[in-house]
Amino acid sequence: MLQEELKKYFGYETFRSGQQETVQNILDGHDVLSILSTGAGKSLCYQLPAYITGGRVLIISPLISLMDDQVVQMKLNGEKNAVAIHSALSMDEKQDIFKDLENYQFIFCSPEFIYEEHNFKHFKSINFKYIVLDEAHCLSEWGFDFRPHYALISKVTQHFLHSQVIALTATLTKKMIIDIQEITKRQFEIHKEGLNRSNIMYHHFNFESEEEKDKFLLNEIKETGPTIIYVSSKKKCHELADMIYKEGYLTGIYHGDLDYQERTTVQTQFINNDIKIIVATSAFGMGINKQDVRTVIHYHLPTSPSKFVQEVGRAGRDGEQSQAISLFTPRDLLILNHLANDHGIDIDMLNLYEQGYQLNEEVTMNIKFLLELYPINKLKAKIQAEQDQKSYAFNYMKNYVQIDSCRRLYLMQYFNEKVMQNENCCDNCNNANLIKLPNIKEVKRKTTYQIRLNAIF
Known part of the structure; x- marks a missing residue:
């Protein structure tokens, strides 16, 4: 059955490792977190269920270049109803897409873009079958101190309670899995392929x-x-x-x-x-x-x-x-030291904010975002845990x-x-x-x- 659908929509005879299991879990109605090796074809894992069910898909992606490239690739493969909407577009371009938003089957955007209320209002009434978190490790690696909008992704997953959430990535630790489930407020059916590439x-x-x-x-x-x-x-x-x-x-x-x-x-x-x-x-x-x-x-x-x-x-x-x-x-x-310690928000900043000191506008805004999700003491614990994890990873390298x-x-x-x-x-x-x-x-x-x-x- 699935092989026939794969052949019909993509022209492939067989699935790559982990694809079939991921697709089946999605079609069975689960929220799915799938860890597939780089190059395993993660995009197919949400595109094929969307074609089979006819469902509309919101893909939250970390990079504008990644969104644009994936949309171009889909269009080259004959998909006309895919679009990326992001801050690099002109106001007129964005307005044109917003006017036609409900007619697209695949919509790509960043967490920062969809979090803005004047943007989110355009998405609220759309009946998304699937919410895809592409490169899902970013929720954990970036979601607290670097790109806090990732930590607030539950605004999307909780608004679209009837949408299945599909999280896809190539590398994930146990801590990252816990972070993703906490941030999204979802419990996932987890499929994990081995990371080792023997070749x-x-x-x-x-x-x-x-x-x-x-x-x-x-x-x-x-x-x-x-x-x-x-x-x-x-x-x-x-x-x-x-x-x-x-x-x-x-x-x-x-x-x-x-x-x-x-x-x-x-x-x-x-x-x-x-x-x-x-x-x-x-x-x-x-x-x-x-x-x-x-x-x-x-x-x-x-x-x-x-x-x-x-x-x-x-x-x-x-x-x-x-x-x-x-x-x-x-x-x-x-x-490496500079890159490892280049935190967007750290404990010192939180202490200064708590004491009423004036921080730069971006840092202040990001702290306010995070305080919507966590009280200050819990946020401090989260930031400290992130810094400890990054320090451990850095020392490992x-x-x-x-x-x-x-x-x-x-x-x-x-x-x-x-x-x-x-x-x-x-x-x-x-x-x-x-x-x-x-x-x-x-x-x-x-x-x-x-x-x-x-x-x-």
């Missing part, structure tokens, strides 16, 4: 200086195949891309300040292998459907195993042998650069998963070799990366 090998390299790291990187990318290189900032994104381009390799950049046309151009060229190397911030990857990424390189490590495993999982979606390479210098610790035991086992233990792999595992297990898949030099002229970028866009 991805782990390699880590420590260097004394950034110069050594750059030298290694420029030599290594000669044979990494289609590659994503993750860096911590937009500035470094441009610097590194320029350096790689000067070595003769066509290189794309991707970060949050690119407009839609720029993002789409880079994504399309990368997916089509017109360019083999992307230098990106963490904004790149969510919703990008490229199956043959052979290598993910972390020039800068992320601050948690959850983020690391999510980004690593963008390699090898086709099941072929792939690799995750991480690079580290002592100087990187300063960058700091230890990753030093361990001499199995890297795969170490990462999976963070998610309470035990794995063992006897071949193609990691550098510490001495059973994994770096991939040798040549990237051909294509840059003939001596031009700057900026000139090349201008030519593309």
Whole structure:
């Protein structure tokens, strides 16, 4: 039955791991929290039930770029009734969508957008069959100190009490599951696939200086195949891309300040292998459907195993042998410390607010949002718990650069998963070799990366 529906609406003969179980749980009428590995096709898990039942879907998504990309992908697949509405649209564009809102089957927006009362009033009367929380780990990781609107998502889930809630993500800890159930005020039927991707090998390299790291990187990318290189900032994104381009390799950049046309151009060229190397911030990857990424390189490590495993999982979606390479210098610790401690709201801010001190407008507004949900003492406890969890995750990643035991086992233990792999595992297990898949030099002229970028866009 489900296979026939899958073939009818998507043209696939079989489900990917975890999809069928998730879809069946949804069709059985449950609120569903599904943890599926990166690249497992989470969007299909709510789209197929919507097509079968004819139900309308509200998808709450963390990034404008992710919303836009998913809508474009759906339209390319023939879906005409999908729309993303967000702050990047003009007033006229938003008003046009609002006027026609009830005619769309799939509506994407951010938690910040729908929380605003002048926006929410347009959604209130719509009979949504499903409320989808895409990248649901954001509710826990961002929902208290960084993007408090996520902590108030129950305003939506409680208003649409008769709508099923579908939470989808690639990585989740026990704490995150508890957070999501508390924030949404729903009890979920939970389906969890193993996070381990056996076709991805782990390699880590420590260097004394950034110069050594750059030298290694420029030599290594000669044979990494289609590659994503993750860096911590937009500035470094441009610097590194320029350096790689000067070595003769066509290189794309991707970060949050690119407009839609720029993002789409880079994504399309990368997916089509017109360019083999992307230098990106963490904004790149969510919703990008490229199956043959052979290598993910972390020039800068992320601050948690959850983020690391999510980004690593963008390699090898086709099941072929792939690799995750991480690079580290002592100087990187300063960058990681800064990122790990960049809290939107902390205990000191709450104390100052409670004592009547004037804080900046955004912080004050966010604290007021959270106080709608929690009394001040409980909010302090929540914020402290978040900071403790982030500190634990950060220290876990700091230890990753030093361990001499199995890297795969170490990462999976963070998610309470035990794995063992006897071949193609990691550098510490001495059973994994770096991939040798040549990237051909294509840059003939001596031009700057900026000139090349201008030519593309």
